[in-house]
Amino acid sequence: xxxxxxxxxxxxxxxxxxxxxxxxxxxxxxxxxxxxxxxxxxxxxxxxxxxxxxxxxxxxxxxxxxxxxxxxxxxxxxxxxxxxxxxxxxxxxxxxxxxxxxxxxxxxxxxxxxxxxxxxxxxxxxxxxxxxxxxxxxxxxxxxxxxxxxxxxxxxxxxxxxxxxxxxxxxxxxxxxxxxxxxxxxxxxxxxxxxxxxxxxxxxxxxxxxxxxxxxxxxxxxxxxxxxxxxxxxxxxxxxxxxxxxxxxxxxxxxxxxxxxxxxxxxxxxxxxxxxxxxxxxxxxxxxxxxxxxxxxxxxxxxxxxxxxxxxxxxxxxxxxxxxxxxxxxxxxxxxxxxxxxxxxxxxxxxxxxxxxxxxxxxxxxxxxxxxxxxxxxxxxxxxxxxxxxxxxxxxxxxxxxxxxxxxxxxxxxxxxxxxxxxxxxxxxxxxxxxxxxxxxxxxxxxxx
Numbered sequence: 001x002x003x004x005x006x007x008x009x010x011x012x013x014x015x016x017x018x019x020x021x022x023x024x025x026x027x028x029x030x031x032x033x034x035x036x037x038x039x040x041x042x043x044x045x046x047x048x049x050x051x052x053x054x055x056x057x058x059x060x061x062x063x064x065x066x067x068x069x070x071x072x073x074x075x076x077x078x079x080x081x082x083x084x085x086x087x088x089x090x091x092x093x094x095x096x097x098x099x100x101x102x103x104x105x106x107x108x109x110x111x112x113x114x115x116x117x118x119x120x121x122x123x124x125x126x127x128x129x130x131x132x133x134x135x136x137x138x139x140x141x142x143x144x145x146x147x148x149x150x151x152x153x154x155x156x157x158x159x160x161x162x163x164x165x166x167x168x169x170x171x172x173x174x175x176x177x178x179x180x181x182x183x184x185x186x187x188x189x190x191x192x193x194x195x196x197x198x199x200x201x202x203x204x205x206x207x208x209x210x211x212x213x214x215x216x217x218x219x220x221x222x223x224x225x226x227x228x229x230x231x232x233x234x235x236x237x238x239x240x241x242x243x244x245x246x247x248x249x250x251x252x253x254x255x256x257x258x259x260x261x262x263x264x265x266x267x268x269x270x271x272x273x274x275x276x277x278x279x280x281x282x283x284x285x286x287x288x289x290x291x292x293x294x295x296x297x298x299x300x301x302x303x304x305x306x307x308x309x310x311x312x313x314x315x316x317x318x319x320x321x322x323x324x325x326x327x328x329x330x331x332x333x334x335x336x337x338x339x340x341x342x343x344x345x346x347x348x349x350x351x352x353x354x355x356x357x358x359x360x361x362x363x364x365x366x367x368x369x370x371x372x373x374x375x376x377x378x379x380x381x382x383x384x385x386x387x388x389x390x391x392x393x394x395x396x397x398x399x400x401x402x403x404x405x406x407x408x409x410x411x412x413x414x415x416x417x418x419x420x421x422x423x424x425x426x427x428x429x430x431x432x433x434x435x436x437x438x439x440x441x442x443x444x445x446x447x448x449x
Contacts, residue, residue: 001040002029003411008045008372011052011343013361021050023368026410031364045372048405049339052347052362053085053116053369054325057139057354058227058248058296060317061087063109065094070301072113074389075321076432079116080414081387082322083371083404086116086359086435088139088350091123096152098123099131103138107434114432115420116409117369119354121172125151126159132167139354139437140169140225145209146176147201147271147316153178160212164220170354170443171217172225175209176201176272194269194311195261201273207233217244223443225353228253228298230272232282238291243445246353248294249283251320251327256280256394266307266314267394270298287345288337293444294353295345297324301390319388323381323395329373329402339375352444357436368411375402387420 003023010019010031022030022037030037061075079087089106091097097106103122110118121142122135132141143163144152154160155178164171184200210226214237217224226247229235238247252270257277260268268274286292300317307314320327328342351360358366381395407415409431414421441447 001411002037003408003413004037004039004042005045005050005370005372006042008048008050010050010362011340013348013363016049016340021362021370023370023408023411026368028362028364028366028368031362043372043406047374049373049375050362051083051343051371051373052360053371053407053409054083054346055086055088055350055356055360056084056296056299056321056324057088057294057350058250059087059089059299059321060092060301061089061299062093062301063113064106069303069306070319070389072110073115074387075299076113076115077420078319078322078387080407080409080420081404083325083373083407084116084321085369085371085407085409086118086356087321088119088121088354088435091121091142092144092148092152096123097121098125098128098151100135103135107137110432111434115414116432117359117435118432119356119435119437123152124154124163126154126156129162129166132163132169135169137434137437138169139356139435141167141171143171143173145173145213146178146181146205147174155179160216164216164222169439170223170225172227173213174227174271175213176205177208177212180205180208191312192310194266194314195258197269197311197316198258198261198273198275201271203231203233203275203279206231206272207237210234211237214245218242228272228296229283229286229292230275230279232279235282235286235291238286241445246294246444247292248296249287249292250296250298251324252318252394253283254280255327264394266309266311267318267392269307269311269314269316270318271316284336288341293345293349295324295328295342296350297321301388303390304392307392318394319386319390319392322387323393325371325373326379326400326403327395329375330400333375333401349444352447355437355439355441355443357438359435368408370408371404372406373402374405377401377403377405379403
């Protein structure tokens with residue numbers, strides 16, 4: 001099938017231009033001022049902007065094992081709505097994806113359920129270095145340096161040294177110092193105030209663990225990606241990257257802070273926790289000056305009933321994937337950043353960090369993963385309109401300007417003006433293919449520009 005997208009303002013690596021884009025055979029076939037060709041479908045995109053599909057490199061889609069919260073079908077329909085065409089999912093499903101066999105089972109599951117492109121991290125444990133060293137078909141290795149239980153908690157120095165020394169895949173980690181969190185939890189034992197969550201998972205907990213991980217990466221000359229930076233003090237550690245360190249921010253650590261607990265209650269409960277408004281400002285500045293390269297969601301859905309439990313029985317995490325791009329387009333309209341910066345943070349940079357082949361840019365020969373957005377469309381986030389299985393958003397009631405209106409995955413349209421078009425996968429030709437990783441590329445700094 002040939003699709004011609006005519007007249008959009010297209011965000012290209014060289015800048016924004018009004019050009020026509022032809023999609024054919026799952027690829028971007030042509031980019032020209034005026035493509036003259038017969039097409040099966042012509043999309044009039046006058047007044048709209050065409051972006052590469054968003055790559056969300058940190059999600060928890062709960063499949064298998066926790067599918068009452070979310071599953072690959074509901075999550076990837078939400079992705080389609082939100083302009084997310086590729087996701088990378090964390091290993092803390094049930095069972096944890098800590099071996100190649102378990103990783104392959106998740107890959108197979110996605111091949112039957114996912115409407116968008118996918119990849120899955122393998123999880124580190126204190127004693128699975130041999131599995132990590134030979135893992136394939138994965139963006140990298142995820143370590144939980146705090147904020148986990150059971151086998152996935154890796155906070156012993158000897159185990160961490162072995163992981164950094166004896167593996168070659170890119171590494172990433174949830175960085176909160178477990179001993180600091182536990183000591184704080186004892187200090188606040190018996191609290192039912194969710195605002196104490198940010199006092200238990202405080203700034204030192206994040207900074208200590210992030211500093212520890214960066215030190216390991218530099219000593220072992222190992223690529224390392226800092227997940228969900230939540231504090232301004234962490235951003236100070238990111239300036240000296242030695243072509244090894246990259247980092248990301250999440251919408252909730254950019255747009256929410258401890259002042260929101262009174263309004264949102266346990267809906268604002270996250271790991272790492274929300275910090276101060278000043279931390280928001282410093283994380284924004286690190287994005288703008290390039291110390292943080294990526295925006296991802298840490299989409300972590302729980303049911304409404306689970307989140308309504310009193311603190312600390314309430315679980316941490318929130319769904320974001322179907323609203324993340326719209327939230328950032330609203331920031332473009334507010335003058336806080338440019339559209340080109342959003343495309344860099346959400347599309348190009350994650351492709352480069354994780355060595356994803358032919359994604360993240362609108363370039364001839366790249367995969368036809370695209371999202372058409374209306375920067376002027378006013379809309380309101382409503383719980384009852386959420387596609388994610390848990391059916392709620394921390395931004396319920398917020399009015400935004402700018403949102404996705406059409407999404408293509410591999411040249412196939414999966415979302416069009418409010419409606420997800422591909423309800424179910426039918427065969428291997430349907431949208432949602434496994435992302436390809438070429439780790440010989442060497443990551444973000446090796447492919448800068």
